[in-house]
Amino acid sequence: MxxxxxxxxxxxxxxxxxxxxxxxxxxxxxxxxxxxxxxxxxxxxxxxxxxxxxxxxxxxxxxxxxxxxxxxxxxxxxxxxxxxxxxxxxxxxxxxxxxxxxxxxxxxxxxxxxxxxxxxxxxxxxxxxxxxxxxxxxxxxxxxxxxxxxxxxxxxxxxxxxxxxxxxxxxxxxxxxxxxxxxxxxxxxxxxxxxxNCGFTVGWSDIFRDRFEGQPLKGISLSLGERSVRGEAVVTRQGLEGGAVYALSAELREAIASEGRAILHVALRPDLSTADLISRLSAPRGKQSFSNVLRKALQLSPVAIGLLQEVAKTLGQSLSSLPPDRLAALINAVPIKLTGTAGLARAISxxxxxxxxxxxxxxxxxxxxxxxxxxxxxxxxxxxxxxxxxxxxxxxxxxxxxxxxxxxxxxxxxx
Missing domain, CATH: 3.50.50.60 (FAD/NAD(P)-binding domain)
Known part of the structure; x- marks a missing residue:
């Protein structure tokens, strides 16, 4: 005392x-x-x-x-x-x-x-x-x-x-x-x-933003370079946020600061191998629409399918015309260009x-x-x-x- x-x-x-x-x-x-x-x-x-x-x-x-x-x-x-x-x-x-x-x-x-x-x-x-x-x-x-x-x-x-x-x-x-x-x-x-532990901005199209704002991408894996994180992300009006994004936020923020952007790769079905994806995509489609094939054969959610379509457009590609091997590669490595952070006011820390x-x-x-x-x-x-x-x-x-x-x-x- x-x-x-x-x-x-x-x-x-x-x-x-x-x-x-x-x-x-x-x-x-x-x-x-x-x-x-x-x-x-x-x-x-x-x-x-x-x-x-x-x-x-x-x-x-x-x-x-x-x-x-x-x-x-x-x-x-x-x-x-x-x-x-x-x-x-x-x-x-x-x-x-x-x-x-x-x-x-x-x-x-x-x-x-x-x-x-x-x-x-x-x-x-x-x-x-x-x-x-x-x-x-x-x-x-x-x-x-x-x-x-x-x-x-x-x-x-x-x-x-x-x-x-x-x-x-x-x-x-x-x-x-x-x-x-x-x-x-x-x-x-x-x-x-x-x-x-913040969200990041993405230049979504108006169609994608209006339809999928607030919807979660579940059971995904996010990768930046050699670092990968399993978890969830949420589509926001400005871009992406959520637990898996937060786990990579330091590396993403640093990449944007040094290069003006960061390319985040999203694996929509990280539990499936490329060979398994190709096999499922190669099965006869019958009269099913392409979206139904992705939904039923791969159990992709509407927002996951929308994300594939959104990114394919920016790459000048049509999803339905991609051969199974290229589509499988895209599904488990969807490139998303992040252009900035969502700001301090909404950051967790x-x-x-x-x-x-x-x-x-x-x-x-x-x-x-x-x-x-x-x-x-x-x-x-x-x-x-x-x-x-x-x-x-x-x-x-x-x-x-x-x-x-x-x-x-x-x-x-x-x-």
Missing amino acids: FPTRPDIAIIGAGPAGLMAAEVLAEGGVSVTVYDAMPSVARKFLMAGRGGLNLTHSEELSAFLSRYREAATWLAPAIQAFSPQQLRDWCEALGQPTFVGSSGRVFPTAMKASPLLRAWLRRLDAQGVRFGLRHRWTGWDDQGRLVFDTPDGRRTVTTGATVLALGGASWPRLGSDGGWVPILAAKGVAIAPLRPA SAGGIARDELDVDYMLRRLPGVFAAGEMLDWEAPTGGYLLQASFATGVAAGKGVLKWLAGGTAGDD
């Missing part, structure tokens, strides 16, 4: 900020969580609408590889607060979890709201306070935190600060990237915020943020002693599947521990 109870400010009431608050309250310090929104964890609640995917059950080395270049950086935090520890934490809040068929981990309630209510009850019991409708605008000339509130400007003196303001996706839920110029003015290097070198091993900003950062505002990205929330929770824990170490006069900052 500390001789006095220093007041610590957490700015951002999402998973990273709330987890840092819990660690600090357990460590014996006074904690106030500030957020610009009128209620906490709005994006967390949004994520739970379709079943809250907390983490993933795969072996830890495979799990860490999902963070790509940031894997080495995030590994200590995730190893210290692992997927199993996150599940145990949920269990202790009265919210047991289960592993789905894909290996993803969900709370049994399949919602975020019961977990969040139990968590807030615990934080309240620990004495954590909240300052909502407090939009952080930086520091004054005395080093105090400055907030815009409904009652006007407010300044706060704090013993340390944890920034957990999120990235810039779904800005209407609170994470709008407004912190970027504040930290940049202090000399903190920040990688540009970019869409991640964002890439970019505070550069790795700006933080010490305890998640303290080297240029701003006593200021720590956690969560999605750091420069890392990961696919959906539980990896986003796991890293947010884990870095929140790490930042909270870093504050306690710093307050105790430890060697925070040593690498």
Whole structure:
């Protein structure tokens, strides 16, 4: 325990900020969580609408590889607060979890709201306070935190600060990237915020767009270069989105940035070999229409057939005139030209943020002693599947521990 109870400010009431608050309250310090929104964890609640995917059950080395270049950086935090520890934490809040068929981990309630209510009850019991409708605008000339509130400007003196303001996706839920110029003015290097786990734009014809907007392509495989992902995609008015697309979003975004486009190949029947496809397509058609042959012999959905026709037109080909071998090759490698990302406002998460070198091993900003950062505002990205929330929770824990170490006069900052 500390001789006095220093007041610590957490700015951002999402998973990273709330987890840092819990660690600090357990460590014996006074904690106030500030957020610009009128209620906490709005994006967390949004994520739970379709079943809250907390983490993933795969072996830890495979799990860490999902963070790509940031894997080495995030590994200590995730190893210290692992997927199993996150599940145990949920269990202790009265919210047991289960592993789905894909290996993803969900709370049994399949919602975020019961977990969040139990968590807030615990934080309240620990004495954590909240300052909502407090939009952080930086520091004054005395080093105090400055907030815009409904009652006007407010300044706060704090013993340390944890920034957990999120990235810039779904800005209407609170994470709008407004912190970027504040930290940049202090000399903190920040990688540009970019869409991640996002949709991509495609120049669909009006006919295809009007007929198939919102329809899913199920049981497909998407490929970019040597990387392939099984899953689903959804046709949007502007292009494509969905789980399989999100899994490749980093590579697709980088290809578009460097080449102006990305060619994504779609296997509509990845479970069938080329020889099997050719055999089915070579069978006598009788009086069936060509579309019926594709639907019955290959079990292709209307949207899958429409996609084949759409791409064949752009290639100057007629599907019905293609020989079986060429048609089979096309069915399991439909080329789709992606021309851009769908934008940050609709992206599930964002890439970019505070550069790795700006933080010490305890998640303290080297240029701003006593200021720590956690969560999605750091420069890392990961696919959906539980990896986003796991890293947010884990870095929140790490930042909270870093504050306690710093307050105790430890060697925070040593690498």
